[in-house]
Structures are given as structure tokens and as C-alpha cells.
Amino acid sequence: MSAFLVALIAGIGAGALYAMLGSGIVVAFRGSGVINFGHGAVAGYTAYSFDELRESGSLYLPWFDPIPEFGFLQTLRINNLPVRIDIFDNVTLAEKPNLAITFIICLLMSAFLGLLMHFLVFRPLRNSPTLGKVIGSIGVFLYLSSMCAVHFGGQNRYDEGFTGFNSTSGAVKNFLGLGGTIPRSNFWLFGAAIVMCVAVWALYRYSRFGIATRAADENEKGAALLGYSPQFLAGANWVLASVTAGVAGILFLHKTQPAQIALFVVGGLGAALFGNLTSIPGATMGGLIIGMIASGGVELTTNSWWPEIIPGDGVRNFMPLLIIILVLYFRGDKLPIRGSISIGRQPRAPTSTNVIIGAIAALGIGLLLSNIFVSKWEAVLTTTIIAIVFMYSLTVLIGFLGQISLVQWTISGLAAYVMIRLMADGTKIRETDFVTNTGWGWPTVLAFIAAIAVAVIFGLLVGLPALRIRGVQLAVVTIAAVIAVESLLLRNPPLMGDGSVSVNPTPSPNWFGQYVGGFNPNTARTDYWKFSLFIIIIAGLIGVGVANLRRGQIGRRFLAIRANERAAAAAGINVANMKLLGFGISSGIAAIAGCMLAYKLPGLQTDQFEIFGGLALLAFAYLGGITTVWGAIVGGCLIAGGLLPEFLGVHFESVDTGLINAVGAIGLVVNAKVTNGEGVALLQTDLAKNTLAALRREPDETEEAEENSNNDTEEVTA
Amino acid sequence: MTNILETNDLTVTFGGLNACDHVDLAVPTGKFVGLIGPNGAGKTTFIDAITGYVPTSDGNAVFDGNDIGELKPHERAQSGLVRTFQSLELFEDLTVRDNLLVAAYPTRWYTFIADMFHLSRQDKEIEERVNWALNIMGLNDVSDSMPTDLSHGRRKLVGVARALAAKPKLILLDEPAAGLDTAESQTLGGHLREFLNHDMSVFLIDHDMGLVLSVCDFIYVLDFGKIIASGTPTEIRESAAVKAAYLGEEAGEIQVQEGERMRSQQHESGEDND
Ligand SMILES: Nc1ncnc2c1ncn2[C@@H]1O[C@H](COP(=O)(O)OP(=O)(O)OP(=O)(O)O)[C@@H](O)[C@H]1O
Ligand SMILES: [Mg+2]
8 A cells, every 4th residue: 555655656756747748738728729739749859959968069950951961952052951050069978068058048949949839830820720720739749759850869868967857866765654765856846847837827827928818818808908919928828838848858858758758748738638728736736646646556557466458558648548538528518628619611521523533543553553663662652552541541530520530540550459469379470570479360351350340449439539529629538549549558468469569470461362461471571562452452442432431421421510510410410420430430441551551561560550650640641631532642642651752762862751750740730721721632633623724715625624524523413 | 280399388598597488389280380589589599499409497399299308409300300590500511412412311320331332322202302492492503512602691591401301390490581682582481381382390480570470370479588479470460468579569560661671671782782
């Protein structure tokens, strides 16, 4: 019992991080009405900057050089955008730059990040629909995380930072006579969280700026009376929020790796919701509670009676989700975010005309490419196609039904892991495998179907909260679910086999006597032609299915729900059932994508299904066009490792995944603003239509154009 | 004669305010019933209550012989109790025709399988019904347009057409004529009684007294959530209570005249628009 209490108290350490992030999320929300999923990434970027400055004396600016210095570009000698400032010279291990000065420089950096977010993302998106704002903040998350990877390489960092907050401060023994030890730094962090809470709270309570922000909460005129414009207030709050994130990131440098801090945003979101998105003390308290119950929960898992199938890490990562669900369930209607009111126009979702022609063309191109391509290019093609299949799942769920779920890629992973577990039979599959998985040795097709069934059931579970909550709230729940599911279900050796914590080897898939794995046994590369053929057919079938869904009755119903749930119910639509159906279909498709990825690679790692991968896929799906099948195809070609970047890579040598994702994130935000999230695909279609219309006006072209339009209408009515 | 809809003591409370206060109302099968009353009288709330959009605190509603208190809004719609909205609540991403088709086709969850293979059959009867609804509301020429491309008035007609397409036994119209130009309101007014020939009863809320008095078989008057009068159009025209509700002597007359004047004004502005 006392060990449990000690663990509970020790939880104030992690709790302090949640508390600080939660407070920052509240600050940003009060200033702008946006829930910032990228808040943790701000902390992470600042923490990296701090360490880098201490280690090398250089400060990296939060952007990348748009003009790479290789290939033929080298000869152009264009002045590049500066990305690095060398602030301190002669940095050695013994003589690191002054802590206080470094700290201040880094806080200026995070303040700068706040300004950038305000001016480049959220101010432009202030009149966008809810969906657009959520997408904007996901863009921030993805962009900053990618920039961390580009500038800092994502490696672990070990700067000792401030005394007290690092391990040199030792441990408190026998706290309150409970026995056990608690790191002294936990108390320091706790203290820092309280100080931050009081400072921000006092700022809001007593300063003119704070009073104006609170007035603006109620109505914008109030703020104007005090002499502030709402946009100034929003900008100032973004800066304040980012600075608090920066402080949190730096203070925790010694506890968590900067690369991980971005993920702690989930606990921060839980904390912020606990504080009703308005109260700083509430958010601080919520953060501490999440930290404490998580730590206490993990302690319970060390007991002998604890079932081995529930891993400690899973318990820890489940707690933010639990708090979020509880808060939304009991207080959801009192939260200041009204998910149900969708302001602004939704992206158009036109029916696909010429489904058959399109399908034949796409299949033809796919088959042609797979015949032309060999070795690496065949692998690039299959990567693209798997991404396309996955994006179809987003088309159905987000594009048609309007439900933002961030957990779909995790569902792909779940299906892949379940399938591998069912197929595995304890024998070593390849010479190169580190581990052999035990399992049930099911035949390929059966395991495939069972994996899809599991994914669908899980998708329905995720859909259940969507019956009560909408918009941003759903996005918050599903981002928390990503973290929870990954550690609870995927990284779980008793459940998924020993491979689940290292490289999970895929047993050879055999469909009706044909080996359709992507791993070529002869060359040991992932370029097997039967696999390409197999997934081209599968992608074609699903693409046609999704296009047909849109022009059928269910598609109409999905769009009706997306547009207006009240009116949908009045039209006799069972909104709850249709939403669950959407989650089911989407999860089924996502599962197929996951299983195909397993077929392609000799082994899977949980990293492949972690949050960044999922968000990057979402970003490119948006960029391509979330509402159409054609958009998914465009989006799939854009991803890192997909056709387009690899083609460009021929000229620019290899292009960093982080860089591509950063570009994707920028595209995401620009797209949300410029095309209202409709993406490249619809832009193209519009362009084609307008060109056609222009051609039609020219007399000699009339016949051809009319013929085309006749074809179109025939397809629609057919 | 049976009643398609009957409410007994129906009460809706919003934080102490009785928006509907023990309302007893009946719509006889195959008849055209009107509900009038000043702004904020609780008319929309009454429709919300019987269609399941707000919870009732007392009383019950019987539709087609069944107590519908436990049914969800979509179940009530499926059973033939179909409403329109006072505000525009269309499916903006669907064409006008699709707006109607959504309401017209019944769907099971497994329909998606047929959909994905593009196998769903068109039902002749339903398609005919949709065409009829488009036709009667004068929307034939815009059936493939998006609602956002239409005038406000025509969008309201899409709302009515969508309700008609759902094959209602009782259609509840919440101020369908508000915001219509003359041509549009003539289309509507001229066809309203035709609805009765298609196996449905009609319940109409409108501020246009001229319209209500001319099309209804029976009229209820609501004020501060209470039914203060009911009767045939002639009786309502004469009713002192109604006049009082519309502020002072002869107010009823004024309202009638105003309704007509507004129509003629709209007539002019409508022509301007053309
Ligand atoms: N959701 C609600 N919460 C609180 N009060 C409400 C709500 N809906 C309506 N009311 C109140 O109930 C009363 C009746 O409103 P209702 O909309 O039913 O009137 P109405 O007769 O339809 O008026 P109008 O002719 O303007 O459409 C009004 O006082 C209104 O303010
Ligand atoms: Mg009303």
C-alpha cells in the first residue's frame, strides 16, 4: 500500500509536465478559441534548441532551407535562407554557454514560434470551419515535430540543464514516513508547475492584458473598450502560451527526451479539459491528477496479481485518455467548444463521374508502372498504393462523414499485428529475423479476414464516443487513443507476441497457393511483382467501392450527416447507426492497408504506426483532397517514400522524410486556407472544367466539349 | 373520425418558462390544420416537442394511434411524422435532388454493400414521388443545382419538397412561406391543399394570416405557450381572444390586411428581382 502511495506522490513529476502543458493549452484557447495539438511540439522544439545551444552554441531557426545544396542546384549559387545562427563560439564540454542566457534565448525562440503560429496559421484560419482549425493545429504538430527531426535528428539529448531539475539533486528517502524514494527533481518540477500556475493566473486576474482577454472571452467589444484589438490579444496569448511550453520543455529536458515531449500534449489536453479549457488552476490540478494516477497505476502493474497482458506503459498512457473521456462524458456540453455548430463552408464532396473509366485508367497506369519498374521503383510504387488504400479510409470517415479521427492509422497497425499473430506458428521465417513469433498458425486468408474483423470492432468502439461528441472533441479523444492503443495493444508481448516490441516478422502470405508477399525471397528486397499486382487489384476494388459509396444511398446519408445532423434526423436518418457504419467501413479499409504493409515488409515495427506517421498520412490525404477518391490517389503519390518525392529525389539525391513531412504540414495549412481543405484534386477538376468551358466558347471546339459534357451527365444519371 | 396526431397536456419547459403549456391539440386524418400565434408563442417549440427535438416535461403525443414519447427523432420521421425547419436546414453539399433522395429512400445498414458495387436499384415508386415533390414545388429546373446556388425562397421550398419526398402521413410545416417572393409563395400556396390528395394530413404554422385562413380546415391559436382559441377559419376571424392576442381591437383584421399588403409588396420586389 505504501509503495502505491509513494508512486502516487512521485507522479507529481510527470504531472507537472501535463499541468504546464495544460495551462499553456488553456492560454492559447482563451486567446484564440483554438485547441493546439502542436503545443507539446513547441515544448519539444524549444527543449531541443536549448540542448543544441548548450552543446554546439548554434541556434536553429524553425524552418528549412528551401533550396537544397546538391544536384544541379549547387551550380545556381542562389543565396539560401539562413537556418542556423552560431551564437556561442568555442563551446566545449567543460565550458558550456551560460545557463541563464541560453534559457532566455530559447524562451525568445518559443515566443517567436508563438508569433509564427498566430500570424501564419491561426489568424489566417480564424474564419475557417472547425475542421479547418483542427487541421491547422495538426499541421503545427507535424511541422514542428518534422523540423525537430530535420534539425536535431531526433537523437537523445543529455544536457544536465538546471540543478534541482536534474538527477544530481538526488532523491528524497522515506517521504512522510512511507518508505521508498522519490527523485528530488519531482518536487522541483511540481514547484515549477505551481509557480507557473500562480503567475499565469495572476497575470490574467490583475493585468490589463489579462482582464482584456477575459473580457474578449465574453464578447469582443469588451476587449475593444479596454483598448485592445481581439487579434492583438490572440497574438499575445499565443506568445504567452508558447513561452510556457518552452519553459516546460526545458525544465523537463532531463526527464523526457525532447522527441517525446510532443506526445505529452495528450496529457496536456486532458489537463486542459479538466480545467474546462478556461481555468489555469483547474488545468494544473488536472495535470497533476493525471500524472499521479498514471504513476500509481504503473506501480500496481508491478504486483504479482496484476495480469501480464496489461503492460505498465499502457496503463500510464491510458490515463490521459481516461480523463479526457470522463470529462467529455460528464461535462462535454458545458465546455466552451461547441463541436456541433459548424461555421463556415465544408469542403465540397462531388460524386465521382466516370468511375469505370477512371478505374480502368488507374489500374492500367498502375499495371504499366509495375511492369516498367524494377527493384527500388517497384517498392516505391507499392508504398504509394498502400498509402492510397489507407487514405480511402480517411475519405470515407473524414471526407464523407465529417468525423475527424486521428486513430485510423493505429487501427491499421492493430490489424497488421493481429494478422501476424494469427498467422505465426513459432517457426523462424527468414534467416534475417531476430525473433520468432508464436501464434495460431492460421491460413493467410482467414487471418486477414479476422484481422479486419478485429479492426472493425475496434473502430466501432472508437465510434461510440462520436455519437455524443463532435468536431474538435472527437479529434482530442482520438489523438489520446493513438498513444493509449499503441502502448496498450501493440507493444504488448503477451498479446501480440515477442516481435511486438522489436521487429515483428511477417509470415509468408499465401493466397490460394500464390505467394503474394512484397519481400522478394530471391533478392531480399521488397519488390516482388506478384505483390504489386495483388495490391493494385485490391486498391482498384476499394477505390471503385468508395466512389460508388459516394454516389449511392449511404454516401448521400453520410454527406447529409456531415452537413447537418438535426436535419438528417428529420429526414429519417439514424445518425448514430450511420456514424458507426462509417467508422466500421473506414476501419475495415484502414485494416486492409495495415495488412498490406505487413505483406510488403519482412517485419513491422510499432514506430511505423505511431502518431507522426498517421498525421503525415492525414496531411497528405488533405493535400490531395480528402473528399474524393481521386484526392486519395493524388495524396498517396505525395507521401515520403511515394512516387512524387522519389521522382524528385532522382534529381535532389535523397530527400529527408522529415523535410517531406514538413512540406506536407505547410501544404496542409495553406490548403486549409486557400482551398478550404478541398485539396489539389478538386483544384485540378475545377481547372479542367473551366478550361473545358473556355474551350466550348470557341466555336471550332464546340462539338468536342459538348460531347464530353454529354458523357458526364450520362454517367451521373446512369 | 380518427386523429392522425393528438397531444394531451403537452408541456415543454425551458428553465422555468413554459414554452408549451398543457397543449391539447388534434389533427384529424386527412385534414389541414393551422397553428398561429405571435412571435415567441411556442409554435416551433410545439413542433420540436412532437418530433422529439426537445424533451417534454408533461403530457403525451399520440401519432397514428401510438404514443410516440419514447421514439427518437429519426424514428418519428420514419413512422411518417415529418417536419420542415423554420430556418434553412438543408444538406448543403448535396444537390437538390439528392436532398430529396436522402429522405425518400429507406436504408438498412447493409445497403452499403450494394452501394459499393453500385448495385442499388432505383425504386420506381420512390423516384416518381421525388419527381412529384420537385415538380409541385417548382424545382424541376434546379434539381441538379446545389442549394447554395438558389434564392432563399427556393431553398425553403427545397425543405418542403424534402419533407414531401419522405412520404409523410403528417407533414409539419414551420413557416414555409416566410421569406418567399410572390411567385414562390403562389407556387406554395396554390399547391398546399393538393398535399391532402396524397395520403397525408397537413399541419401548418405561418404568420401570413391570409394564407392560413384560406387553406386551413381548422386553426389553433397559441399565445405564451397556451392554446387560447381554436375553430374554423371563420370562427377565428371573429374570435375576440385572437384579436386580443394580436394586441388590441381589430388587430386580427390588421394582421390579415398586413399579410395581404406584404404579399403585394413582395410581389413588387419579386418583380424587381426578376
Ligand atoms: N432551446 C431553448 N432554450 C430556451 N428557451 C427557448 C428555447 N427555444 C425556444 N425558447 C423560448 O421559448 C419561447 C417559444 O419559442 P418558439 O421558437 O417556439 O416561438 P415561435 O412561436 O416559434 O416564434 P416565431 O414565430 O418567432 O418562430 C420563446 O420565448 C423562446 O425564447
Ligand atoms: Mg418559430
